[in-house]
Amino acid sequence: FFFKQKTAYEIPKRDWSSDVCSSDLWGYFTHEGREADERLIGINDIATGVFYRGPRPYFGSSMRFKAELHDTSWRSSVSYITGAHAAKFGYQDHVGSTLSHFNLPVANNISYTFNNGVPTQLTLRAPYDSETHVHDGGLYAQDRWTIDRLTLNLGVRYDFYRTSFPAQTLGPTVYTPNRNVTFPAADLTKFNDITPKLGAAFDVFGNGRTAVKASFDKYVEQLTYGGTFGDSANPANRTVQNVNRSWNDRGGLGIDNDFTPQCDLLNPAANGECGPISSTAFGNPVPSTTYDPAILNGWGKRGYNWEASLAVQQQLMANVSLDVAYFRRWYGNFLATDNLAVAATDFDKFSVAAPSDSRLPGSGGQTIANLYNVTPAKFGQTNNLLTFAKNYGEQKESWQGVDVSINARLRGGVLAQGGFSSGRTLTDNCEIRAKLPELNVLNPYCHVETPYLTQLKMLGAYTLPRVDVQLSGTFQSIPGPQLVANVVYPTAAIAPSLGRPLAGNTATAQVNVIAPGTAYGDRLNQLDFRVGKILRFGTTKSSINIDIFNALNSNAVQTENASFALYRQPILVLNPRQVKFSVNFDF
Numbered sequence: 001f002f003f004k005q006k007t008a009y010e011i012p013k014r015d016w017s018s019d020v021c022s023s024d025l026w027g028y029f030t031h032e033g034r035e036a037d038e039r040l041i042g043i044n045d046i047a048t049g050v051f052y053r054g055p056r057p058y059f060g061s062s063m064r065f066k067a068e069l070h071d072t073s074w075r076s077s078v079s080y081i082t083g084a085h086a087a088k089f090g091y092q093d094h095v096g097s098t099l100s101h102f103n104l105p106v107a108n109n110i111s112y113t114f115n116n117g118v119p120t121q122l123t124l125r126a127p128y129d130s131e132t133h134v135h136d137g138g139l140y141a142q143d144r145w146t147i148d149r150l151t152l153n154l155g156v157r158y159d160f161y162r163t164s165f166p167a168q169t170l171g172p173t174v175y176t177p178n179r180n181v182t183f184p185a186a187d188l189t190k191f192n193d194i195t196p197k198l199g200a201a202f203d204v205f206g207n208g209r210t211a212v213k214a215s216f217d218k219y220v221e222q223l224t225y226g227g228t229f230g231d232s233a234n235p236a237n238r239t240v241q242n243v244n245r246s247w248n249d250r251g252g253l254g255i256d257n258d259f260t261p262q263c264d265l266l267n268p269a270a271n272g273e274c275g276p277i278s279s280t281a282f283g284n285p286v287p288s289t290t291y292d293p294a295i296l297n298g299w300g301k302r303g304y305n306w307e308a309s310l311a312v313q314q315q316l317m318a319n320v321s322l323d324v325a326y327f328r329r330w331y332g333n334f335l336a337t338d339n340l341a342v343a344a345t346d347f348d349k350f351s352v353a354a355p356s357d358s359r360l361p362g363s364g365g366q367t368i369a370n371l372y373n374v375t376p377a378k379f380g381q382t383n384n385l386l387t388f389a390k391n392y393g394e395q396k397e398s399w400q401g402v403d404v405s406i407n408a409r410l411r412g413g414v415l416a417q418g419g420f421s422s423g424r425t426l427t428d429n430c431e432i433r434a435k436l437p438e439l440n441v442l443n444p445y446c447h448v449e450t451p452y453l454t455q456l457k458m459l460g461a462y463t464l465p466r467v468d469v470q471l472s473g474t475f476q477s478i479p480g481p482q483l484v485a486n487v488v489y490p491t492a493a494i495a496p497s498l499g500r501p502l503a504g505n506t507a508t509a510q511v512n513v514i515a516p517g518t519a520y521g522d523r524l525n526q527l528d529f530r531v532g533k534i535l536r537f538g539t540t541k542s543s544i545n546i547d548i549f550n551a552l553n554s555n556a557v558q559t560e561n562a563s564f565a566l567y568r569q570p571i572l573v574l575n576p577r578q579v580k581f582s583v584n585f586d587f
Helices: 034-038 429-436 491-498
Strands: 002-009 043-044 049-054 070-079 083-104 110-115 118-125 127-147 150-165 166-171 182-185 187-203 210-220 242-246 289-291 297-299 304-317 320-332 333-337 345-355 369-372 386-388 396-410 412-430 447-449 453-463 467-478 485-489 506-511 524-537 540-549 555-560 570-573 578-586
Touching: 127 166, 345 491, 369 506, 485 491, 491 506
Parallel strands: 043 110, 187 297, 289 386
Antiparallel strands: 002 070, 043 049, 070 083, 083 127, 110 118, 118 242, 127 150, 150 187, 166 182, 187 210, 210 304, 304 320, 320 396, 333 386, 345 369, 396 412, 412 447, 412 453, 453 467, 467 524, 485 506, 524 540, 540 578, 555 570
């Protein structure tokens, strides 16, 4: 079989030199006076976690130039089946291009950060475009081979991934008026991987009622246009496009609390109400992050995971089976970013005390240690190297779990399925962060091991034979969201532990005081069911249905505010009980 898909995009060219970006393509602003909306500078209040007044910072991807950029895919396969073998060979290929523009739209390329209504920081941005070409695909071969009571599933796959970019120019913007650099066309990545796929099933007693199954497979990380090796690896993207600087709204011109930064924003050093910029590479043509050549080319360089499983399938009675399976998954080829401009000795440790609050685990009050702040002499210096984490120590990530399920198709048209899945995740990069404290200066949790999180799912269906009434329903019980409590600490509260104020005149630091994997929100327990009446008219059949969603009317919270000022305030809850009426016709 053969399949080909081709898409093309054409969007007018955009001018980045103006102070205000047009939103014609986005449909983001809802007010009629969109031009006025675009001039409203967005504010993020870290005390409440609320974005207001203007759009929150984000980027968008689309095709911009008056030229066609294509996305084309092919796939084909052929099978060969004999008595003992069922072989299959296939090919997949994809070629495409993406042109992205970032940090759009943000009024005047600036946004503000407040702490409970008080200005603390501003962010400056330099919009830019980048174009990346991707070519990826693979070849595979697999064979199912039956030998007496043993069935082997043997497979191997070759994957490739290529990225490149054309010549690109970064022009001047509001806060980088001198930026004008061209990057020549070049290839970015060239990955090759061969991965095995192995499986076996054994009929234990030869009666087809008890089977033992095992698998051992390797999978490579899925890479597309975006991510570390797509757009992010493009040199245009690797320049510093946004910086932060502290802001003390004291009224540099004699006006107190006027919510306008009284400083020269083109001066990177501290002046007026503004502190120094967070990266001196802002506006410079040199990429702030250099890629280690060892991670860009070769065999076996992509991120990957191995997965092993062992399962037993048992027929309990006619049309009723039980499956019990154990899975383990572990990952490799982790990456780490090393800021070569600083060393571990250029960071000072400090600690903070969590608020005393009965809603927090252990009622709060514990000390959150192993927090870091760069020394004032090194503030804003950036020279990042992206390389393998194994160059600095061992990093681990794994998941293991158990699935148990029952499937039944009983006489009389009864269908019932159900089971549970329980698993836990382990991540550990403590060795890496001991040498590279810049990785997560305000995140002390380098070893995270979640408890076993269990989800339960069931479904059933039955048709009452004499009255032709269908009854069906589903039930699911899923763990709630992991709890986070981001507490904002002023520099005055940190200085006694740090021995000095925060570097760069930074006014606040935000710290999550709940260790990941230790506290979770409401479980989602949801029951849905349907009642349908079948009507028959000769060869035509129809049904009148009543569906009830969330029949128990659960109001489980699915997303909560992470800011401690509004700790556990619901943001998204399960939709309330809903009833739907429908009619189906089959003819």
